[in-house]
Amino acid sequence: MVFRLAVALFAVQAGFHGFTASLPVALSRAGVPDPEIGLIVGVAALVQVPAAFAAGAILDRVGGLRVFAFGGVAYLAGCAILLLPGVEPGGPVAPFLAARVLQGIGIAGTLPAALSLVPRLIDPTRRGFGLAFMGSAHNLTLVAMPPLSLAVLSASSLHGVALAMVGIVIVGLILAGVSPLPFRDPGPAHAEPGGPRHAARRTFGFAFRRSWAPLIAMVLLYIAHWGVIIGYLPQRAEAAGADVGLFFAADGISILMSRVPAGWLADRIRPVLLILAGLGTTAVMIVLLALPPTTPLLIVAGLLSGGGAGLVMTPILVELSRRSGDADRGSAFSLFSAALAAALVVGSIGGAPVVAISGFEAALLLTLTGIAGAAAVSLSDRGLRSVPSHHVQPVATT
DSSP states (O other), X not given: OHHHHHHHHHHHTHHHHTTTTHHHHHHHHTTOOHHHHHHHHHHHHHHHHHHHHHHHHHHHHHOHHHHHHHHHHHHHHHHHHHTSTTOOTTSOSHHHHHHXXXXXXXXXXXXXXXXXXXXXXXXXXXXXXXXXXXXXXXXXXXXXXXXXXXXXXXXXOHHHHHHHHHHHHHHHHHHHHSSOOOOOOOOOTTSSXXXXXXXXXXXXXXXXXXXXXXXXXXXXXXHHHHHHHHHHHHHHHHHTTOOHHHHHHHHHHHHHHHHHHHHHHHXXXXXXXXXXXXXXXHXXXXXXXXXXXXXXXXXXXXXXHHHHHHHHHHHHHHHHHHTSOTTTHHHHHHHHHHHHHHHHHHHHTTTHHHHHHHOHHHHHHHTHHXXXXXXXXXXXXXXXXXXXXXXXXXXXXX
């Protein structure tokens, strides 16, 4: 059932990642200036932050399947706008902004919803594996959909891309809702070792636990480097004649290969060991990218980037799940989603002044302070230094 949900997530996320490459390329071919393209593309991340908080409160109330379906519908609505007559690259900006707003709302709901369902579909002793597998499905969409969408764009138009993504999203929604998923009985909040023993504090319906704060802080500090990379590396590599596409391909393959082993390890060893290994790997990658770019160097950096991300993000997801209950896990994963989006905004938009004044290298190397900060937070958190509890006592039956 986790596999089926993962396939559904992969298909539904096409409503977002099907436009990650095709939309800016289509706009650029139509002569839209880079600042305007940046605004259109960046709107989704800006919307994702507040939308994630709303999605968390709703998740805790109505459950993951309904929010997952709502996110898919938001993607379909975004595609429908791009399919309207007269909506063409180079034309009015408003329809593209509206489509990106809906895509930001969609990703704010679908990924946290899918992650929140995993603990109720799998035994607690295999939670790390399940969450890593779900994360791999999301990452696979990022790897597969951009080249597919570019091929469709070259063969037809942005309308063709939107129509293709509509079909894929509908398949994902059907997979998620074709028959009931066999959820575990959550039982009492204290049934799982290390789980929360009291209700979370809520503000406007959104739950928050203090134990989540270090994990969210690490996401913010760690992911900022990726905002700098996606915002400024492609044009720097192109100017040097290096193939930046191979960097992203290597990154995607590496994170897919590292996710599940990292999840298996996260069920068995101290999370801090995986996190520190991933942070160290990422720091090496950042230093490599600060050198004059060549294609071989970008491939090596991509492999290190994906491997480091798998080692860092997987134990954070597992620990976030352990520190939440079925009543508030939606808020926990929505906060994780909001932190991802906020970090990308900090790296891409916040890094713009540094890039303008001191260059890409300075902005990228500055993110090493975030890597060091994330390492300090991981070392200061007692829960991350503890060995996970594997053995859950079975409930006696008569």
